[in-house]
Amino acid sequence: EQNAALSVKGIGIDTEMLNSLSLDNPNFVKRNYTEREIRDCQNKPDPKSSFTGKWCAKEAVVKAISSFASSVGSKIPTTQGAGAPLLDIEIINDEKGVPQVKLEGFAKTVCQQLNIRDVKVSISHSDTYAVAVAACEE
Amino acid sequence: EQNAALSVKGIGIDTEMLNSLSLDNPNFVKRNYTEREIRDCQNKPDPKSSFTGKWCAKEAVVKAISSFASSVGSKIPTTQGAGAPLLDIEIINDEKGVPQVKLEGFAKTVCQQLNIRDVKVSISHSDTYAVAVAACEE
């Protein structure tokens, strides 16, 4: 089952400068990151870089889900608007260091409605920016 | 039909600094962007950023088509050379804000010959550059 062939129907990319997010604002952080993500980033050598990388991953996932919906001709809303919190999309590395996507709430419901079985993401950082790419599979 | 499983055989990525294109040159713009794309970019808050994002998307699509051709062992030419215009590859967002790829002319013929059914693309911008990723599916 887990090994069954998947096929990509949605892709997303996002990039952000490391100084572009309001990471000094606790409300911003709580609106967009789970407690587990916050602990995870604060324990990294460069928390700002880790928070920004996760942000890019979340945005790339949103774009990949919307891309998937367009691809299958679905009319259901795939986002809750530009300012919607990204708390529903949790990005935590597994033991291999591979970022895993865990969906809750609205994002989870959308993926269930679209029959999206899996969302993959990869993240990279430089000194000045982060970038992430995501793919949605049915 | 639209929901049939697709499989990715080609990927492409492109990035450009926001000041790297000759966007002040009307001939450059007309050679590479459709009238619909020009209107679309000029109506955006930051036209330079939008033009550069579409450029990256077009280049990423060209790379994904070439990647697909290599993947299936095809010897047909997939580009018309380094300076070829990108007018054949139109990038317009749908109502979900997902960039859609519309092919004409040479690019369309190549995709038909290679049995490429779908080309997906995603675009992101920062203050200084744009980046796009594309995938080709049969």
Next chain:
Amino acid sequence: EQNAALSVKGIGIDTEMLNSLSLDNPNFVKRNYTEREIRDCQNKPDPKSSFTGKWCAKEAVVKAISSFASSVGSKIPTTQGAGAPLLDIEIINDEKGVPQVKLEGFAKTVCQQLNIRDVKVSISHSDTYAVAVAACEE
């Protein structure tokens, strides 16, 4: 056979500033690039950019392989640690200019064990950085 449908199960992205690698250190270069890659980069108009692009491609491939392993629930090690040489992953453009991935040694063994049939990669450069994306297919 070559045309059989593939499905993506792993993705990777990597970006590096053009001045971030120890390319002036011959040991660094020999540890991470094959002789063919070194010749190839030295013959390019901007060797530093080419070396950095290939580095990003190699790192993106490592991430895509690890992503694939996580996706299929495999516990086998997919890397030899953070400082492991990238010599096993050779990136050479084909006659279409599409970067092709050739695996040797540890990387090749891992892909065989995971039944990864194909690894695709795409590379892009700006004046200041390079970025690459990779996908693994079974």
